[in-house]
Amino acid sequence: MKTIIRQGTRAPAALFSVFAALLFLAGCNSGESTEALPNTGGGSNTVSYSGPAPATDDVLNFKRSVWDELSGQNKCGACHNAGGQSPQFVHEGDINIAYAQANTIVNLSDPSQSEMVTKVAGGHNCWTTSVTACTDLLTVYISNWAGGSEGSVKTVELRAPNIQDVNNTLTFPSDADDFANTIYPVLTQYCSDCHTSNGQTPYIASSDVDIAYDQSKSRIDLNDGKDPVTDEWILTDEASSRLVERLRDDRHNCWDADCLDSATEMLAAIQAFIDRLGDPEPIPSNLVTSKALNLANDGLLANAGGRYEDNVIALYEFKAGEGPTAFDTSGISPPLDLTLSGNVGWVGGWGIDIGPAFETEEGDMIRAGKAQAPPLTAANCTPC
Ligand code: HEC
Ligand code: HEC
Incomplete structure (x- = not known):
């Protein structure tokens, strides 16, 4: 059994467990006082x-929330x-200058849209391995400065994605000739024990090639073409023809000892089919299309709304998507x-999948999955 921890709408039970963990961590900071503790260090x-000295309370607030966190040499x-690069928002000689400079690159009413955040989002000097962790932290720091978070519920900010028009595209030819000469032979050779008409659906290996083509179309992804640069195909996790x-x-009726070999052969046949289609062409004007937006790049993960995040001392949103670290973006150092x-x-969709120990085909043991904060850091946790 695998356990999925994620904050997605598709796994409400797991959401609860992450949420419960948040509450638990928050609990150790709540105590009697309801005042949010200031950040005491920048790591x-x-x-x-x-x-x-800071000229006003707001400058002091800026120092605690932003300057203390960002002024480090790292x-x-x-x-x-x-004396460095303008804007000198982490000026170490005069906090009031730093404050004035910072004001030119923040949007206190909508912190995530601050230039300080968008600049880093565009690939500018993030100090962690995950740009989203940096931008989330910057947003938290600026929000803390803006001071709007006390007693408030986290809201989801809806923003319209950039509209993208559909480009030229490949379409399936209406007759089955190309299919008959490329993919069909593979299907009839290896899949016809079951997937013929009157047998198991889909009839992808039907003795009638038109039926086989018709049933195969929705299981072929025309994006599975050769790499346009190298003109080669290497089987990757990205090939998404069913x-x-x-x-x-699924290791479904492979004919080689190694299913990857069978998958590669199938892909090569699909590849040969795609090669015959020529260049992508404009979509026929009589077809109605939607815009070329996709969930992964343009979607908004509207799953964190309605949660109280005051006094959390650790917040994991699992946004990095790769690498060995799940970043704490609570903004607490x-x-x-x-x-x-x-x-x-x-x-x-923001999540990690923690599985049990297993043995690889090569005989190596992989330990059960674990997500753990280093004990040293935990011991340094000042508010606790
Ligand atoms: C290695 C040096 C370096 C580091 C570290 C660095 N920056 Fe910059 N930054 C620059 C330079 C150089 C420019 C001007 C050129 C440019 O716009 O890219 C700049 C420009 C900017 C601008 C645009 C200012 C404007 O008025 O257009 C912002 C905002 C910014 N940096 C934010 C940050 C933030 C936030 C951090 C820390 C996460 C950071 N930078 C870390 C070198 C650095
Ligand atoms: C021994 C019989 C058998 C053979 C051989 C066989 N299949 Fe299947 N196939 C099934 C059965 C039974 C199902 C329905 C149950 C399931 O989904 O596994 C199925 C379902 C499918 C589906 C639809 C379900 C889905 O998850 O998309 C596809 C596609 C498919 N097979 C592809 C193939 C291909 C490609 C081959 C040839 C390499 C093949 N099958 C060979 C028995 C077979």
């Missing part, structure tokens, strides 16, 4: 400040410091990042 590379402080997936992922080890994989 490693903290710069100690000895310049003029972060923005390496460049946007006094005829290939059945072999590669030091961050309690989780290190993923053993049988842990990322799943789309």
Whole structure:
């Protein structure tokens, strides 16, 4: 059995477990007082400040929420410091200058749209391995400065995606000739014991090639073409023709000892078919199309709304999508990042998949999956 931890709408039970973990971590900070504790440190590379006093409460607030977090030499402080790159929003000599400069690159009424955030989102000097972790943290810091979060419920900000028009596209030819010369022979050779008319649906190996073609179309993805640069095809996890997936992922009636070999052969046949279709062409004007938006790139993960996030000391949203770390984006220092080890994989829509120990085909043992914060960091956790 695999356990899926994610904050997606598709796994309400698992959502609860993450949510419960949040509450638990928050509990250790709540105590009697209801006041949010100030951030007391910026993690490693903290710069100690000895310049003029903050001129106003808002400057002080800026210092605690943003400057303390970003002034380190391992972060923005390496460049946007006094005498460094403008804007000098982490000026170490005068907090009031830093404040004035920071004001030019933040949007306090909509923190995630601040230039400080969007600049880093565009690939500018993120200090972790995950750009989303950096942008989420920057948003938290700026929100803390704006001070709007007390007692408030996290809301989902809806934004219209950028509209993308449908480009030229490949279409299935109306007659079955190309199919008959490429994919069909593979299907009739290896799948006809079952998938012929009157046998098991889909009739992809029917003795009537038109039926076989008709039933195969929805199981062929015309995006599974050769790499346009290398003009080669290597079987990857991305090939998403169902005829290939059945072999590669489901190990469904492979004819080679290794299903990957069968999957590669199937893909090569699909490849040969796609090669015959010529160049992509404009969509016929009589067809009604929607825009070329897709869920992974343009979708909005509207699953974090309605949650109280005050006084959390650790928040894991599993947005990184790759790598060995699940970042703590609570904005509380030091961050309690989780290190993923053993049988842990990322799943789309923000989540990780923690599996049991298993043995690989090569005979290596993979330990049961674990997501753990280093004990050292936990011991340093000041608010606890
Ligand atoms: C290695 C040096 C370096 C680091 C580290 C660095 N920056 Fe920059 N930053 C620059 C340079 C150089 C520019 C000007 C060129 C450009 O716009 O890319 C700049 C420009 C910017 C701008 C655009 C300012 C404007 O007025 O157009 C923003 C916003 C910004 N940085 C934010 C940040 C943040 C936030 C951090 C920390 C996460 C950071 N930078 C870390 C070098 C750095
Ligand atoms: C021994 C009989 C048998 C053979 C041989 C066989 N299949 Fe199947 N196939 C089935 C059965 C039974 C089902 C329905 C149950 C299931 O989905 O596994 C099925 C379902 C399917 C489906 C539809 C279900 C889905 O998940 O998409 C596809 C596609 C498919 N097979 C592809 C193939 C291909 C490609 C081959 C040849 C490499 C093949 N099958 C060979 C028995 C067979």
